[in-house]
Amino acid sequence: MNALFTIAGHFIDPNTIENIEPLGNGLINDTYKIMVKGEDNPKYVLQRINNAVFTNVEMLQNNIEAVTGHIRKKYENQDVKDIHRRVLHFLNADTGKTYVVEDGKYWRVMDFIADSYTYDAVTPEYAYYAGRSFGDFESLLIDLEEPIGEIIPDFHNIEFRLKQLEDAVADDRVGQMREVEVQKFVDKIREKAEQMCLGERLYREGKLPKRICHCDTKVNNMLFDNDGNVLCIIDLDTVMPSFVFSDFGDFLRSAANTGDEDDPDLDHIHFNMEIYEAFEKGYLEGTASFLTPLEKELLPYAATLFPYMQAVRFLTDYINGNTYYKIRYATHNLVRARAQWRLFEEAEKALL
């Protein structure tokens, strides 16, 4: 714990810190809440940025500051109340930047938003608000002038993800390709590949735009208040130019799944159309000013693309020997991939 106090001390007076405790369940970064003396609620969030995943932390923080700054300015002009609860705010460190490097590890601190809640599952009503909020988020950023770097190149490019899978299969670093299930899994993925690469083809034909998207719209990346209103969009690391499919598809990948992302019991996994419809309604309202007919038409495709892509990514990591996602047991990525594949099949049944 002492090491964490020292790191936090670059951002705040270390003598005020009471305790630093783990927070949340992200698969990439490590997150903690900072309790300060004399206050019941946590006051700050301390986060270690996974710089194996986000290799350009300078660009990462520049992106986030551009995005939060732009949204904050708009809220100020609209006289929005409680702006500090609606947009993330990162603290400056004694280095003059919003991050510090200690022993090759990167850290940042943001304000904790008290009396806020995250959920791993939502009702249709909450899904509607979420759709509206992610739509508004894209809409707020539509006129952002500062350039936003592609922080993880080809992050949601399914052709690239399939190429990574093929490379993993060819390398077979840890011998997973001996498993018949894995071979068959790869074959099933290949059979659907052409169909799922539709978005990239349309992009090359100049028919599909990229917009500034959140790119990690899992249900638990949104804070709600006591009354179920959406407070704030969090986890802004992956904000970058992408197809709007990213935000639409990734939300439903988590929210419309009646099971868990890593559910070992595939019978739990169905695609909840009520959630889909509620989210779509909100999302179409939030994006009404800019979404093109083609983007709208392809929203069902987006909802199938994301479980497909996530199955590809989890399976690739499994074949590579689990170097990317945090795992809790040896076959965790395979279990996740199976669950995402089932969700893909269920989404296809429901939507296409």
Ligand code: GN1
């Ligand atoms: C990762 O960090 P977290 O858990 O919010 C991943 C997403 C995946 C997700 C799967 C940078 O997000 O792309 O969809 O896990 N983020 C990165 O749960 O790879």
Ligand code: MG
């Ligand atoms: Mg997250």
